[in-house]
Amino acid sequence: MEIKVLKNIMHANQQIAEDNKKMFVDKKITVINIMASPGAGKTSVILKVIEALKNKIHMGVIEGDIASSIDAEKIESIGVPVIQINTGGGCHLDANMIKTVMPDLKMQDNSIVFVENVGNLVCPSTFDLGETIKMVIASVPEGHDKPFKYTSMFAAADVIILNKTDLAPYIDFDKDMFYKGVHALRDNANVFEISCRTGNGIDKLVDWIISKHNNAD
Amino acid sequence: MEIKVLKNIMHANQQIAEDNKKMFVDKKITVINIMASPGAGKTSVILKVIEALKNKIHMGVIEGDIASSIDAEKIESIGVPVIQINTGGGCHLDANMIKTVMPDLKMQDNSIVFVENVGNLVCPSTFDLGETIKMVIASVPEGHDKPFKYTSMFAAADVIILNKTDLAPYIDFDKDMFYKGVHALRDNANVFEISCRTGNGIDKLVDWIISKHNNAD
Numbered sequence: 001m002e003i004k005v006l007k008n009i010m011h012a013n014q015q016i017a018e019d020n021k022k023m024f025v026d027k028k029i030t031v032i033n034i035m036a037s038p039g040a041g042k043t044s045v046i047l048k049v050i051e052a053l054k055n056k057i058h059m060g061v062i063e064g065d066i067a068s069s070i071d072a073e074k075i076e077s078i079g080v081p082v083i084q085i086n087t088g089g090g091c092h093l094d095a096n097m098i099k100t101v102m103p104d105l106k107m108q109d110n111s112i113v114f115v116e117n118v119g120n121l122v123c124p125s126t127f128d129l130g131e132t133i134k135m136v137i138a139s140v141p142e143g144h145d146k147p148f149k150y151t152s153m154f155a156a157a158d159v160i161i162l163n164k165t166d167l168a169p170y171i172d173f174d175k176d177m178f179y180k181g182v183h184a185l186r187d188n189a190n191v192f193e194i195s196c197r198t199g200n201g202i203d204k205l206v207d208w209i210i211s212k213h214n215n216a217d
Numbered sequence: 218m219e220i221k222v223l224k225n226i227m228h229a230n231q232q233i234a235e236d237n238k239k240m241f242v243d244k245k246i247t248v249i250n251i252m253a254s255p256g257a258g259k260t261s262v263i264l265k266v267i268e269a270l271k272n273k274i275h276m277g278v279i280e281g282d283i284a285s286s287i288d289a290e291k292i293e294s295i296g297v298p299v300i301q302i303n304t305g306g307g308c309h310l311d312a313n314m315i316k317t318v319m320p321d322l323k324m325q326d327n328s329i330v331f332v333e334n335v336g337n338l339v340c341p342s343t344f345d346l347g348e349t350i351k352m353v354i355a356s357v358p359e360g361h362d363k364p365f366k367y368t369s370m371f372a373a374a375d376v377i378i379l380n381k382t383d384l385a386p387y388i389d390f391d392k393d394m395f396y397k398g399v400h401a402l403r404d405n406a407n408v409f410e411i412s413c414r415t416g417n418g419i420d421k422l423v424d425w426i427i428s429k430h431n432n433a434d
Contacts, residue, residue, distance in 0.1 A: 038254045038338045038367060039359025066339065068365045089369060091308065091339040119366070120339050121255045122283065122308040141358035141381065142256025148285045149336070150255060152306060164358065167387060 013127055016095035020130025023102075028110045030213040031098075033131035035153060037146075038119030040139040041163040043071045044196035045205075046114045050080055052206040057213070058111035062101055064093040064118045071116060081105055092124040093117050112213060121150040133212060139164040144174045147181030155185040159192065161205065166195040230344055233312035237347025240319075245327045247430040248315075250348035252370060254363075255336030257356040258380040260288045261413035262422075263331045267297055269423040274430070275328035279318055281310040281335045288333060298322055309341040310334050329430060338367040350429060356381040361391045364398030372402040376409065378422065383412040 024031050034042050043063075050059055060081040063072040072084035083101045085093060098115065107113060115131065117124040125134075136157035138146050141164060147154040154160065160182060168175075182189050192208065194201035241248050251259050260280075267276055277298040280289040289301035300318045302310060315332065324330060332348065334341040342351075353374035355363050358381060364371040371377065377399060385392075399406050409425065411418035 037256060037336070037359075038363055039356075065366050067368045068362075070362050070365060089339075089343075091337070118339065119254070120308070120337055122306075122335065122337050123340070126306075139256075139358065141356065141384065142254075145285070145287050146255055148287060149282050151284045167358065167384065170384060170387060 010126070013095050016099055017128035017130040020095055020099055020102075024130060024132060025216070027107070028216065029107055029113055030111075030133065030209075030216060031113045031115060031129070031131040032133045032135050032209070033115045033117060033124075033129050034135045034137065035117045035121070035124045036119060036137035037121050037139070037142055040119070040137045040142065041196050042116045042119070042137055043074055045137060045161060045163065045194070046116060047074065047078065048194075048196050048199070048202045049114070049206055049209060050075075050078065052202060053112070053210070054078075057210075058108045060105045060107050060111065060113045062093075062098065062105065062113065062115045064097075064116055066090070066118060081107075087118060091118055091120050091122070092127050093129060094127045095129050098129045112209070121146070121153045125153040125156045132216065133158045133209075135159050135161065137161040137163050138178070140167050140173045141171055144178040145181070147178065147185060151185060154182060157186070157189065159190040159208070162191060162193045163196060165193050165200060166197050227343070230312050233316055234345035234347040237312055237316055237319075241347060241349060242433070244324070245433065246324055246330055247328075247350065247426075247433060248330045248332060248346070248348040249350045249352050249426070250332045250334060250341075250346050251352045251354065252334045252338070252341045252374075253336060253354035254338050254356070254359055257336070257354045257359065258413050259333045259336070259354055260291055262354060262378060262380065262411070263333060264291065264295065265413050265416070265419045266331070266423055266426060267292075267295065269419060270329070270427070271295075274427075275325045277322045277324050277328065277330045279310075279315065279322065279330065279332045281314075281333055283307070283335060298324075304335060308335055308337050308339070309344050310346060311344045312346050315346045329426070338363065338370045342370040342373045349433060350375045350426075352376050352378065354378040354380050355395070357384045357390045358388055361395040362398065364395065364402060368402060371399060374403070374406065376407040376425065379408060379410045380413060382410050382417060383414050
């Protein structure tokens with residue numbers, strides 16, 4: 001009974017995700033679904049990438065949170081179109097939420113949309129949104145063992161960000177173990193080490209995003 | 218349809234949680250359900266409290282993870298009974314999992330059991346385990362806005378730990394905002410500021426746990 005319902009939900013979500021994907025491809029919109037633990041730096045990464053690409057490409061943001069509009073207010077303050085989705089308890093975004101809010105975001109063709117998922121290393125990985133890129137952000141203070149524990153999230157990632165590298169001197173973080181965990185799940189994983197605080201590594205991440213956007217079908 | 222199934226699941230969980238609670242009260246076992254984001258320091262807090270109470274009280278640990286037994290191995294290495302639950306994708310522990318593993322933990326009367334839930338600030342808050350105390354651990358690098366975003370988790374907490382205070386000098390963490398968020402949900406919240414790295418504040422937390430254990434019905 002449970003499983004049947006879950007399958008129905010997943011199937012319905014997948015169909016809407018495919019419609020979303022088709023629309024994104026038609027309009028050449030690169031959609032980046034950003035997933036991470038609470039406090040890993042999702043909003044900070046979005047703000048840094050927007051800062052680097054402003055005046056070069058049209059961008060928009062969809063903010064997912066259980067409650068509050070704290071992050072959407074940060075995005076709005078820098079003049080980028082943003083829509084807040086409050087899930088009201090729901091632990092992840094789904095394809096229909098994205099479909100519903102996209103018209104209000106009024107994106108031009110050839111643009112980039114950042115979707116900040118609910119802070120959660122578990123549930124968001126199983127719900128496709130129709131996104132172009134699944135980005136997972138880990139952060140140094142969370143510890144090097146996360147890829148071993150949250151396997152489906154790290155296995156699903158097209159790109160993995162290791163954020164808050166500026167805190168490494170103050171923390172027992174074993175970088176080799178982190179990479180060992182990542183490579184056990186995906187041996188060709190794209191990993192970028194960055195610090196939103198110092199700006200280290202942001203340039204390479206931005207180059208990668210732009211190359212993905214330019215090389216999309 | 219969805220809601221009906223969810224209600225059935227919640228009702229079944231609640232009944233088992235009540236059975237667990239009765240058993241814990243009868244045997245004078247204090248069960249602490251520890252919930253937090255991935256990497257907030259759940260295992261470190263457990264290790265620190267065990268270190269302080271070893272040879273004083275009988276203790277055991279139930280480790281919940283999607284995958285791996287990394288944390289259980291850390292507990293086992295210090296000679297405390299531990300059982301690992303791998304949820305295999307599930308985003309929280311439930312009352313039946315606790316009921317199932319308790320006999321194997323072989324707890325004496327008058328003891329303390331730490332239950333480390335799956336790292337997730339969302340889903341675990343809605344599933345009672347029959348625990349004596351719901352403990353939520355936040356950590357400084359996650360940022361001060363977490364109580365505003367993960368409201369049901371912080372509202373459910375009997376005690377809130379603010380961990381990794383040693384990192385405060387390197388992070389823009391607004392402690393007043395953190396407390397504002399906490400007190401908006403529970404104006405009499407118990408909050409302990411600690412650092413598992415330096416040991417700061419652990420003694421007060423341990424005193425609080427012991428007083429709760431000694432004053433239990």
